[in-house]
Amino acid sequence: PARPRVFSGIQPTADSFHLGNYLGALRHWVALQETHEAFYCVVDLHAITAGHDPKVLRQRSRVAAAQLFALGLDPERSTLFVQSQVPEHPQLAWVLGCITGFGEASRMTQFKDKSQKQGSDRSSVGLFTYPILQAADILLYQADAVPVGEDQRQHLELSRDLAQRFNSLFGKTFTVPAPHIVKDTAKITDLQEPTAKMSKSSSSPAGIIDLLEEPARTAKKIRSAVTDTGREIVFDAEGKPGIANLLTIYSALSGRDIDDLVAAYAGKGYGDLKKDLAEVVTEFVRPIQERTNGYLDDPAQLDKLLAAGAEKARAVAGPTLRAAYERIGF
Ligand code: ADP
Ligand code: NA
Numbered sequence: 343p344a345r346p347r348v349f350s351g352i353q354p355t356a357d358s359f360h361l362g363n364y365l366g367a368l369r370h371w372v373a374l375q376e377t378h379e380a381f382y383c384v385v386d387l388h389a390i391t392a393g394h395d396p397k398v399l400r401q402r403s404r405v406a407a408a409q410l411f412a413l414g415l416d417p418e419r420s421t422l423f424v425q426s427q428v429p430e431h432p433q434l435a436w437v438l439g440c441i442t443g444f445g446e447a448s449r450m451t452q453f454k455d456k457s458q459k460q461g462s463d464r465s466s467v468g469l470f471t472y473p474i475l476q477a478a479d480i481l482l483y484q485a486d487a488v489p490v491g492e493d494q495r496q497h498l499e500l501s502r503d504l505a506q507r508f509n510s511l512f513g514k515t516f517t518v519p520a521p522h523i524v525k526d527t528a529k530i531t532d533l534q535e536p537t538a539k540m541s542k543s544s545s546s547p548a549g550i551i552d553l554l555e556e557p558a559r560t561a562k563k564i565r566s567a568v569t570d571t572g573r574e575i576v577f578d579a580e581g582k583p584g585i586a587n588l589l590t591i592y593s594a595l596s597g598r599d600i601d602d603l604v605a606a607y608a609g610k611g612y613g614d615l616k617k618d619l620a621e622v623v624t625e626f627v628r629p630i631q632e633r634t635n636g637y638l639d640d641p642a643q644l645d646k647l648l649a650a651g652a653e654k655a656r657a658v659a660g661p662t663l664r665a666a667y668e669r670i671g672f
Pocket of ligand 2: 541
């Protein structure tokens with residue numbers, strides 16, 4: 343039987359993915375290749391909704407794709423492509439926009455949050471219609487499943503509503519995507535502010551571990567991570583968020599249970615934990631960096647891989663768009 347389809351996208355809005363991106367999302371992308379037919383997209387159309395520099399965007403899209411291949415996305419098994427190379431995305435988004443209520447779109451909390459930060463008069467129409475483009479991304483591939491974190495639940499709900507609405511207005515065209523809830527998805531927090539999410543918009547670069555940064559710099563950040571003033575290494579996300587975060591990262595990258603780690607560090611100090619974790623993380627990123635650089639050092643080959651990905655994507659997206667056009671009378 344055919345494998346279920348999964349779709350996911352990530353924005354090329356930083357010079358490197360960070361450890362939170364990897365542990366919260368990208369490692370699951372890699373794992374899903376085993377069970378699903380996977381479509382993964384570097385969503386550069388989404389990345390221009392809040393202002394950008396063209397040169398930087400182009401470079402970031404390439405580095406994002408190189409990192410994804412380096413992390414283990416296999417172009418033989420999965421389809422990895424850059425969104426702007428598949429024109430069906432904005433074409434379907436227009437159609438879906440025409441069956442989305444203005445009020446419905448206005449209720450998206452992520453738009454409210456982001457536009458509030460920018461000053462709502464200055465935020466773009468693209469930022470407002472972003473979730474509609476996201477629905478098009480998913481529906482074009484007839485995705486059965488979409489891995490989602492809490493922050494994307496409302497957007498996936500909109501995608502489901504739009505699929506159902508289109509199907510009932512014009513006839514069955516789209517698969518209604520279901521959330522793929524990943525068990526034990528690690529939420530990684532900021533090393534300097536251990537109650538806040540590690541994020542590219544974190545207030546201090548010392549709080550974020552970028553996959554592509556100098557390993558010595560990573561080791562230093564881990565050694566300087568904020569912890570409490572206690573001495574005991576136990577997992578207590580409320581009382582000891584800094585130590586809990588270090589244990590979470592350690593466990594996720596080493597495959598060792600948190601309980602095992604706690605037992606192994608009984609009687610040892612925070613400094614020992616940090617020193618060992620620094621080694622675990624730097625050993626983890628080193629080969630990823632080497633492979634990423636390998637892809638970036640051969641731009642023609644990377645272009646070829648991405649062109650092939652876009653072609654595979656269009657082989658699915660094209661027929662979906664044509665079916666939708668046909669049903670609406672084009
Ligand atoms: P950022 O928070 O740095 O802006 P994005 O919002 O672009 O990152 O997130 C890309 C993906 O990485 C999403 O699937 C998101 O849930 C995941 N992610 C981001 N930060 C973390 C984190 N600190 N812990 C776990 N997952 C995260
Ligand atoms: Na974010």
